[in-house]
Amino acid sequence: MLQFHTGNKNYSSWSMRVGVLLAQAQIPHEETVLRMDGFGPDSEFKQRLRAISPTGKVPLLIDGDTTVWDSLAIVEYLAERFPEKHLWPQDGSARARARSVVAELHSGFGALRQHCSMSIEAQLPDVGAIIWRDQPTVRADVQRAVDLITELLATYGGPMLFGAFSIADAWYAPMCMRFATYALPLPRQVQDYVQRVQALPGVKAWVDAAHAEQDFLAFMEPYRLRR
Numbered sequence: 001m002l003q004f005h006t007g008n009k010n011y012s013s014w015s016m017r018v019g020v021l022l023a024q025a026q027i028p029h030e031e032t033v034l035r036m037d038g039f040g041p042d043s044e045f046k047q048r049l050r051a052i053s054p055t056g057k058v059p060l061l062i063d064g065d066t067t068v069w070d071s072l073a074i075v076e077y078l079a080e081r082f083p084e085k086h087l088w089p090q091d092g093s094a095r096a097r098a099r100s101v102v103a104e105l106h107s108g109f110g111a112l113r114q115h116c117s118m119s120i121e122a123q124l125p126d127v128g129a130i131i132w133r134d135q136p137t138v139r140a141d142v143q144r145a146v147d148l149i150t151e152l153l154a155t156y157g158g159p160m161l162f163g164a165f166s167i168a169d170a171w172y173a174p175m176c177m178r179f180a181t182y183a184l185p186l187p188r189q190v191q192d193y194v195q196r197v198q199a200l201p202g203v204k205a206w207v208d209a210a211h212a213e214q215d216f217l218a219f220m221e222p223y224r225l226r227r
């Protein structure tokens, strides 16, 4: 049985990508949630990971004697291990594009990631409005995502980025959470895509679990729920 190690579901955007993919593709696995109580060497989080992870980070996948770390390597491993699930688009050209989309998000969108931390339970439109006003780099990241989503929906006809659900949508799920939490201004067709992602069973399951956690970490205090 695959062993999936994740951080707090409310906060761990890297873990969410893998968790959504596992759930959406209905890949049997056992899950361990590691509380991200801090990233110092003495934190419980690091101590629990020390024995099993070369990086001390989540997500982490263990399959028998194979350990896979880093979300991108994990989803590539899953795509190879479960070819019948078609986790990447089947068409070669679409697949190359999907890999580009995923790689771009994996190594980019730093401003959005820095200023709009994922906190699924929170609704922070006031914070989002200030970020939108003051952070041109965030506006640029959002514009890039909007252009990309718009173009892919037009090219492949929706409802997901490459038609059917793929790793690319799992990758965009935390982005959709950020868009929603910070109420960032989006064109109608992108808002509709965000809602379709939120309605995916794998995303709903993750979000429900995030709400149920009720485990608010001190270093994430600025990102608590406000109503």
Ligand SMILES: N[C@@H](CCC(=O)N[C@@H](CS)C(=O)NCC(=O)O)C(=O)O
Binding pocket: 007, 011, 012, 013, 014, 015, 039, 056, 057, 058, 059, 069, 070, 071, 072
């Ligand atoms: N590039 C890695 C990033 C993983 C990552 O930074 N995970 C965070 C939790 S969301 C973590 O474990 N942080 C602990 C640390 O930075 O020490 C991936 O894609 O898996």
